[in-house]
Amino acid sequence: MKRQKGAVGQIVLLALVLLILFLVFLPIFYLVIFSFKNNAQIYANFWALPDPWILRNYALGWGAIQKSLLNSISLSLASTVLLVLFAGMAGYAFARHRFPAKEPLYYSFLALMMIPTVLTLIPRYLLVKSLGLVDTPWVLILPWMAGNMAFGILLCRGFFATLSEELFEAGRIDGATEIQLFGYLAIPLSLPILVTLGIVHAFQSYNDYIWPLITINSNDLQVVTVALTTFNSGYGIIDYGPRFAGYLLSAIPLLIMFLFGMRYFIRGLTAGALKA
Amino acid sequence: MASDVRPIPRSRQRSLWGEIWAGRVSYLFILPALLSVLIFMVEPTFSGFYYAFTDWNPGFQEVHFVGLDNFAALFQDATLGTGVRNVLEIVVATVLKNLTVPLLVAELIFHLRSPRLQYWLRTLFVVPMVMPAIAVILLWIQIYDPNIGLLNQLLGGIGLQSWQHAWLGDPLTALPAIIFVGFPWVHVLPFLILLGGLMSIPQELYDAATVDGARASARFLLIDLPLLLGQIKLLVVLSVIEGFQGFYNILVMTGGGPFTSTIVPALEMYFAAFQDSKYGYACAIAFALFLVILLITIVNMTYLKSGVEYEA
Numbered sequence: 001m002k003r004q005k006g007a008v009g010q011i012v013l014l015a016l017v018l019l020i021l022f023l024v025f026l027p028i029f030y031l032v033i034f035s036f037k038n039n040a041q042i043y044a045n046f047w048a049l050p051d052p053w054i055l056r057n058y059a060l061g062w063g064a065i066q067k068s069l070l071n072s073i074s075l076s077l078a079s080t081v082l083l084v085l086f087a088g089m090a091g092y093a094f095a096r097h098r099f100p101a102k103e104p105l106y107y108s109f110l111a112l113m114m115i116p117t118v119l120t121l122i123p124r125y126l127l128v129k130s131l132g133l134v135d136t137p138w139v140l141i142l143p144w145m146a147g148n149m150a151f152g153i154l155l156c157r158g159f160f161a162t163l164s165e166e167l168f169e170a171g172r173i174d175g176a177t178e179i180q181l182f183g184y185l186a187i188p189l190s191l192p193i194l195v196t197l198g199i200v201h202a203f204q205s206y207n208d209y210i211w212p213l214i215t216i217n218s219n220d221l222q223v224v225t226v227a228l229t230t231f232n233s234g235y236g237i238i239d240y241g242p243r244f245a246g247y248l249l250s251a252i253p254l255l256i257m258f259l260f261g262m263r264y265f266i267r268g269l270t271a272g273a274l275k276a
Numbered sequence: 277m278a279s280d281v282r283p284i285p286r287s288r289q290r291s292l293w294g295e296i297w298a299g300r301v302s303y304l305f306i307l308p309a310l311l312s313v314l315i316f317m318v319e320p321t322f323s324g325f326y327y328a329f330t331d332w333n334p335g336f337q338e339v340h341f342v343g344l345d346n347f348a349a350l351f352q353d354a355t356l357g358t359g360v361r362n363v364l365e366i367v368v369a370t371v372l373k374n375l376t377v378p379l380l381v382a383e384l385i386f387h388l389r390s391p392r393l394q395y396w397l398r399t400l401f402v403v404p405m406v407m408p409a410i411a412v413i414l415l416w417i418q419i420y421d422p423n424i425g426l427l428n429q430l431l432g433g434i435g436l437q438s439w440q441h442a443w444l445g446d447p448l449t450a451l452p453a454i455i456f457v458g459f460p461w462v463h464v465l466p467f468l469i470l471l472g473g474l475m476s477i478p479q480e481l482y483d484a485a486t487v488d489g490a491r492a493s494a495r496f497l498l499i500d501l502p503l504l505l506g507q508i509k510l511l512v513v514l515s516v517i518e519g520f521q522g523f524y525n526i527l528v529m530t531g532g533g534p535f536t537s538t539i540v541p542a543l544e545m546y547f548a549a550f551q552d553s554k555y556g557y558a559c560a561i562a563f564a565l566f567l568v569i570l571l572i573t574i575v576n577m578t579y580l581k582s583g584v585e586y587e588a
Contacts, residue, residue, distance in 0.1 A: 209528075
C-alpha cells in the first residue's frame with residue numbers, strides 16, 4: 001500500500017517538474033521554429049510549422065554575426081588565459097610563500113570583490129579613454145581579466161593551500177627553482193580548479209554587453225552581444241528568421257563549452273556564488 | 277618543546293628589507309595580478325569618488341570642484357524619484373523570482389527517488405544557460421511584439437484578445453513586462469545553490485521527523501528552510517545587488533520609456549554619462565548607488581541570522 005502511495009506521489013512530482021521544464025523551453029521552441037520561417041510564413045499562419053524550412057536564414061544570420069562571434073570567442077579566450085595564469089601565480093604565492101605584507105595584500109584583494117560594477121563603470125571608461133585603449137582588443141581583455149582577478153586568486157589560493165609541503169620539499173631538494181616548482185608541480189595538479197575558473201570567466205566575459213557597447217565603436221572589433229542588437233541598423237536585415245538564427249548561433253560557443261565541461265560549469269557556477 | 281625557544285642566531289635574523297628581498301620571487305608572482313587590479317579596479321573606484329564632486333564635462337575646458345552640487349541636483353531630480361520607485365519594485369521582484377521558483381523546482385527534484393532522474397532533470401534545467409543573456413532579452417522583445425509576438429498570439433489563440441497589449445509600448449505594462457522576462461524564472465544559479473543545499477541536509481533529520489509523524493509541509497518549514505537559511509541569505513544579497521545595478525535589460529528593451537515608466541537610477545547614470553556627457557553627475561549617481569547597495573548588504577548580513585549549522 002505504501003509503495004503504491006509513494007509511486008503516485010513520484011508521478012505527481014515528475015509531472016509538475018516536466019510542466020515547468022516545458023515552460024522553460026517554450027521560448028526556445030518558439031525561437032528554433034521561427035528561425036526557419038520567412039516573414040511571409042509568420043504573417044500568414046503564426047502557428048504552422050515552417051513549410052518549407054528556410055535554411056537560408058542561417059546563412060544570412062551567420063554572415064551577419066560571423067565576425068563578431070569570432071571576436072567574442074578570441075577576446076574572451078585571451079582574457080581567460082591571462083586571468084588563469086596571473087591568478088594562479090598570485091594564488092600560489094599567497095598559499096605557499098611567506099613574504100612581508102602577505103596578509104594585508106591578500107585581504108585587500110578580497111575586499112575588491114565587494115565593489116559593485118556600477119561604481120566603476122563610468123570612471124573605468126574615462127580611464128581607458130585617457131589611456132587610448134578605446135577601440136582596441138585590450139580595452140576588453142584587460143578590464144575583463146582585472147574584474148575577476150580577486151575571485152580567481154581566492155579560488156587558486158584555496159586550492160594551492162591544500163597541497164602537501166613534502167611534494168615541494170622533494171622538488172627543492174632536487175634543485176628546482178620556485179618558478180620550476182610552480183610550473184611543473186603546482187600547475188598540473190591544479191588543472192581542475194584552473195579549468196573551473198576559466199569556464200566561469202569565459203562565460204561571464206562572453207556575455208558582457210555594456211562594456212563592449214561603450215568602448216568599441218568599430219564594427220570589425222565588436223563582440224557578438226552588441227552585434228545581435230544591430231541586426232536592423234547594422235546589417236539591414238529586417239526579417240525575423242535570420243535574427244532568430246543569429247540568436248541561436250551566438251549560443252553555440254557556450255553550448256560547446258557546456259558540453260565539454262558540464263561539471264566544471266556547474267561547479268564553477270556554485271563557486272561563483274561564494275564570491276559574495 | 278625546548279627547541280621552540282632556542283634563540284635564532286644574529287646571523288640568521290633578517291631585517292625588514294632582508295625579508296622583502298628574500299621574498300622577491302613571491303612579489304614577482306603577484307605583480308601582474310596586483311598591477312591589473314590597481315589600474316582597472318582601484319583607480320576607477322577612487323577617481324569615481326573624486327569625479328562625483330566635480331562637474332567634469334568634456335565640453336568644458338576645466339574640471340571644477342563643485343562639492344556637493346551634484347548630490348544636491350540628485351535630490352532635486354524629479355525623474356530620479358520615479359527611478360527609485362521603479363528600482364525598488366525591481367529589487368523586490370528580483371528577490372522573489374530568485375527565491376520562489378528555483379526553490380520550488382529544487383524541492384521537486386530533491387524529492388524524486390531516482391538519482392538518474394535527478395541528474396538528468398538538473399542538467400536540463402541548467403541547459404538554458406547556454407543562451408547568451410542578451411539573446412534571451414532580444415527574444416523576449418520579440419515575444420512581446422504586439423503583432424507577431426508569442427504572448428499576444430497565445431492570448432488570441434485561447435480567446436483572450438482583450439488581454440493583448442503593446443507590452444513594451446504601454447507605460448502601464450512596460451515595467452511589469454520587463455520584470456516578467458525569463459518566465460518561469462528557474463534561474464540557474466539560485467536553483468543550483470538551493471538544490472546543493474538541500475542535498476547536503478543529512479537524511480537522519482528527515483527520518484527522525486517522519487518517525488515523529490511530521491507531514492511534508494512541516495518537514496519543509498522546520499527542516500529545509502532553517503537549514504537553507506545560509507543559501508537564502510546569500511541569494512537575497514545577490515538579488516538586491518543585481519536589482520539595483522542591473523540596467524542593460526531596460527536599456528535594450530525600452531530605453532527607460534515609454535515616458536519614464538521604466539527608468540531606474542543606474543540607467544540614468546548611463547544616460548548622464550553617454551548622452552549628456554555629464555560625467556561628474558554620473559559618478560555622483562554611481563556613488564550614491566554604491567552607498568545604497570552597501571547599506572542594504574550590511575543590513576541583510578546582520579539582520580538575517582546565519583543558517584543553522586548541523587554538527588554530525
